[in-house]
Amino acid sequence: MNNQQTPTIQDVARLAGVSTGTVSRVLNQRPGVHPETRARVLEVVQRLGYVPMQAARELTGKGDTVGILLAPGVRRYIPYFVLLFEHLSEALWQAGLRLEETPTDPAGLPLKPAKGYILLGAHDHDPRLEALAQARTPHVLVGVYPGAFWVAPDDEGGAYAATRHLLELGHREIAHLTGQPQHQAGRERLRGYRRALEAYQVPYRPELVLDGDFSTLTAYRVVRKAWEGGLRFSALFAASDEMAVGALAALEDVGQRVPQDVSLVGYDDLPEVGEQLTTVRQDIAEIARTTARLLKEALAGAAPHGIRVPVRLVVRGTTCLKEVEG
Amino acid sequence: MNNQQTPTIQDVARLAGVSTGTVSRVLNQRPGVHPETRARVLEVVQRLGYVPMQAARELTGKGDTVGILLAPGVRRYIPYFVLLFEHLSEALWQAGLRLEETPTDPAGLPLKPAKGYILLGAHDHDPRLEALAQARTPHVLVGVYPGAFWVAPDDEGGAYAATRHLLELGHREIAHLTGQPQHQAGRERLRGYRRALEAYQVPYRPELVLDGDFSTLTAYRVVRKAWEGGLRFSALFAASDEMAVGALAALEDVGQRVPQDVSLVGYDDLPEVGEQLTTVRQDIAEIARTTARLLKEALAGAAPHGIRVPVRLVVRGTTCLKEVEG
DNA sequence: CAACTTTCTGTAATCGCTTACAAAAGCTGG
DNA sequence: CCAGCTTTTGTAAGCGATTACAGAAAGTTG
Numbered sequence: 001m002n003n004q005q006t007p008t009i010q011d012v013a014r015l016a017g018v019s020t021g022t023v024s025r026v027l028n029q030r031p032g033v034h035p036e037t038r039a040r041v042l043e044v045v046q047r048l049g050y051v052p053m054q055a056a057r058e059l060t061g062k063g064d065t066v067g068i069l070l071a072p073g074v075r076r077y078i079p080y081f082v083l084l085f086e087h088l089s090e091a092l093w094q095a096g097l098r099l100e101e102t103p104t105d106p107a108g109l110p111l112k113p114a115k116g117y118i119l120l121g122a123h124d125h126d127p128r129l130e131a132l133a134q135a136r137t138p139h140v141l142v143g144v145y146p147g148a149f150w151v152a153p154d155d156e157g158g159a160y161a162a163t164r165h166l167l168e169l170g171h172r173e174i175a176h177l178t179g180q181p182q183h184q185a186g187r188e189r190l191r192g193y194r195r196a197l198e199a200y201q202v203p204y205r206p207e208l209v210l211d212g213d214f215s216t217l218t219a220y221r222v223v224r225k226a227w228e229g230g231l232r233f234s235a236l237f238a239a240s241d242e243m244a245v246g247a248l249a250a251l252e253d254v255g256q257r258v259p260q261d262v263s264l265v266g267y268d269d270l271p272e273v274g275e276q277l278t279t280v281r282q283d284i285a286e287i288a289r290t291t292a293r294l295l296k297e298a299l300a301g302a303a304p305h306g307i308r309v310p311v312r313l314v315v316r317g318t319t320c321l322k323e324v325e326g
Numbered sequence: 327m328n329n330q331q332t333p334t335i336q337d338v339a340r341l342a343g344v345s346t347g348t349v350s351r352v353l354n355q356r357p358g359v360h361p362e363t364r365a366r367v368l369e370v371v372q373r374l375g376y377v378p379m380q381a382a383r384e385l386t387g388k389g390d391t392v393g394i395l396l397a398p399g400v401r402r403y404i405p406y407f408v409l410l411f412e413h414l415s416e417a418l419w420q421a422g423l424r425l426e427e428t429p430t431d432p433a434g435l436p437l438k439p440a441k442g443y444i445l446l447g448a449h450d451h452d453p454r455l456e457a458l459a460q461a462r463t464p465h466v467l468v469g470v471y472p473g474a475f476w477v478a479p480d481d482e483g484g485a486y487a488a489t490r491h492l493l494e495l496g497h498r499e500i501a502h503l504t505g506q507p508q509h510q511a512g513r514e515r516l517r518g519y520r521r522a523l524e525a526y527q528v529p530y531r532p533e534l535v536l537d538g539d540f541s542t543l544t545a546y547r548v549v550r551k552a553w554e555g556g557l558r559f560s561a562l563f564a565a566s567d568e569m570a571v572g573a574l575a576a577l578e579d580v581g582q583r584v585p586q587d588v589s590l591v592g593y594d595d596l597p598e599v600g601e602q603l604t605t606v607r608q609d610i611a612e613i614a615r616t617t618a619r620l621l622k623e624a625l626a627g628a629a630p631h632g633i634r635v636p637v638r639l640v641v642r643g644t645t646c647l648k649e650v651e652g
Numbered sequence: 653c654a655a656c657t658t659t660c661t662g663t664a665a666t667c668g669c670t671t672a673c674a675a676a677a678g679c680t681g682g
Numbered sequence: 683c684c685a686g687c688t689t690t691t692g693t694a695a696g697c698g699a700t701t702a703c704a705g706a707a708a709g710t711t712g
Contacts, residue, residue: 008698019662024700034660056698058381059667075598079403098381216543217572221579246543253547272401334668345692350670360690382668385697 007048016044027052058098064115064299065098069128072107074121078214079242079270080284081120084142087288088118095292116299118142118291123182138298140291143184149294150306151287155185158280158311159192160199162237162265165278165313167200170322171235171263175208175226177219177247179239186214189239189267208233212243219246227254234262234322241266241273248274248318263319278319281312333374342370353378384424390625391424393440395454400447404540405568405596406610407446410468413614414444421618442625444468444617449508464624466617469510475620476632477613481511484606484637485518486525488563488591491604491639493526496648497561497589501534501552503545503573505565512540515565515593534559538569545572553580560588560648567592567599574600574644589645604645607638 009027013020018037025033026041033041044050058065068088070076076085089099100114107127116138122129122145129148132139140149166174176193179186190209197204208231210222219238223246236251238244244266248258256262266274269281287309294307335353339346344363351359352367359367370376394414396402402411415425426440442464448455448471455474458465466475492500502519505512516535523530534557536548545564549572562577564570570592574584582588585604592600595607613635620633 009700010698020699021663021701022661025661028700030701032660037660053385053698055381055384056667057700059379059385059669059698060700061667077403077405077408077598082403082408216541217546217575220543220546221575249543249547272403335670336668346669347671347693348691351691354670356671358690363690379668382697383670385668385699386670 007050009050009052012041012044012048012050015048016041054093054098065100066092066116066118066295067100067114068118068120071119071121071123071126071128079273080240080268083270083284084120084288087285088291091285091288091292092295095296097292097295116140116295118295121183124184138295138301140294140298142287142291144306146306147304148306149298149304151291151294152184152306152308153282153287154308154311155188156192156195158267158282158313159189159237159239160196161192161311161313162267162280163193163196164200165315165319166235166237166263166265167196167202169235169263169319172202172322173208173233174202174235174237175210175231175233177210177212177223177236177238177243179212179214179243183214186239193237207231212239214240214243216242216246219243220250221246223247223250224254227251227256235264235319236262237265237267239267241268241270241277241279244277244279244318245274248277259318259320260323263322265319269314276317278316279314281314283309283311333376335376335378338367338370338374338376341374342367380419380424390441391426392418392442392444392621393426394444394446397445397447397449397452397454405599406566406594409596409610410446410614413611414617417611417614417618418621421615421622423618423621442466442621444621447509450510464621464627466620466624468613468617470632472632473630474632475624475630477617477620478510478632478634479608479613480634480637481514482518482521484593484608484639485515485563485565486522487518487637487639488593488606489519489522490526491641491645492561492563492589492591493522493528495561495589495645498528498648499534499559500528500561500563501536501557501559503536503538503549503562503564503569505538505540505569509540512565519563533557538565540566540569542568542572545569546576547572549573549576550580553577553582561590561645562588563591563593565593567594567596567603567605570603570605570644571600574603585644585646586649589648591645595640602643604642605640607640609635609637 009020009023013023016023018041022033022037023041026038027045068085070081074081076082092099097116117132117140119126119128119139119141122141122143129141129145133148140151142151144150144152163174174197176190178190181187194204210226212219212222219242223236227250236247238247244264248264251258251262251264258264264277266277266279269279290307290309298304335346335349339349342349344367348359348363349367352364353371394411396407400407402408418425443458443466445452445454445465445467448467448469455467455471459474466477468477470476470478489500500523502516504516507513520530536552538545538548545568549562553576562573564573570590574590577584577588577590584590590603592603592605595603595605616633616635624630
């Protein structure tokens, strides 16, 4: 009767010669199943390629539905968020959580309550944090928010590593293209940049800090204008790959070769953005998995805490040793 | 017993004094329900803010799962696709279709088969079309593909309207910033531009066609370089809002005011991109709904056909009458 | 080996919704 | 007023999982 269909728990039970209850217990790693039985069931599961149907388990009240809340004003086109979103939906599913569309009111609060939330791009004094905390709704923030559950990449560390890389290549005039100061990530990366300079006893020169906004176009204009205005540097650390792409074009247009004349480091390592860039890789998949894990903890009522996800410098073709003059 | 819980179909039935079957029929717009009863049920649904639980309806076998396939090489960060994606997931849900994550192999073919597919950004001779047609898998394409189910905005008409708008404002030197020629949309918009010029008997000047690639940065560079190279025009029609944003910045940087010196028209009318732009609005929600509808037809085995979704010129602040010289 | 425990497994109710089928109600004309 | 329709509504059986609860099997003990 069950020809060609995707297998159900019934099929597994039948083939393994046990009841559906037992299969379910095996699948959910519940105790009280004989090891041999367990093995047999798992073997059949494997063979059939059986995957429990999410809808059904949700019906039993198992599958908690969660929502993702993007801060109002945050442009959801930003590659980083698009990717994070994708990985989150994958990670949540893996964790047995179901991601739901969450329409929000103008204040950014969800109209349809879910069991828990993930907040992206929250500002430090986001009123929604207050509201969620008041309502004791489990939530996890991506970013640093002491007192709540949070997950954040080690932005300062990444920026430090990027800058140090340039320093070790012999560069001393290192410019930094920032993100908006209202974004935590932008601030932290600036901090990492300064800390690295300090560690190498290179004086901090404010004029080398160029104000960007994470957009490619602005990066281009700022860098070009600065260079045409006479600012010189042998290396540039951009706070995002997108900005690095803009900077790269600008440098090219003012006649500088990368990396021979100016070394360039980006940040994020987004696929399809600046393929050959030396950059700092954020493991977005890892951030997503960690977020999902914390959300489960939050749903289980654990005490809030935060986790830093490490980042890694990836050296590619846009940086090189500073050429010693003459 | 059902205190504080999200309401179920049972609650609705009880309060409306009917059976769950009837409520279900109302909700699914099935015939054979007395108008009065229908109204009463809807009233209760409204009052309770009842929303059917997707998991449950999926369990009944209702929810055909469908997948969205993005052509390989298409950058999914593109605002247009992000938006289309969102609207599609909404529209599919409304149509009772369940959108599934569809991991694909390197060739862009789905690994986990769904009942039907929506293809975005397909090229004209995409091998996947062949494969899907062979396998008789129902699918709908966004774009024009005679012989298959397709939905496409009226790009040529939109471009025509945009260009005509500029012509009627008295402009005669109208430049056009194109998308890549391998994109249907880019080609069609160029065609609309040419057709409008023809209709107004303005000679077509190839040098006024600037090669863009739908990106903001390239738009900026191309426009700036062209202007600095001596090219002059009193109006510019960009084939996307993102390119218009780049063009706007470029014009500003070469000392031209918009719209006093140069009128500018974009395309797409994406929220959060170039708010004040005169542009051509694509009704993405409508495209999504139409796509969902066609997919249902395809699933039902209907004969393939295509639908054009109309677009609309939205006049805002970046266009004005051409000033007649002193 | 009887009498208990303890471990393991099966049974069946349940979640919220859809839908085939049956039943009831509303018409119609003679 | 009733047979014979048609329209409207209710009933109940699933869909695929989970999980109390009960029952069977295996292990312990005196």
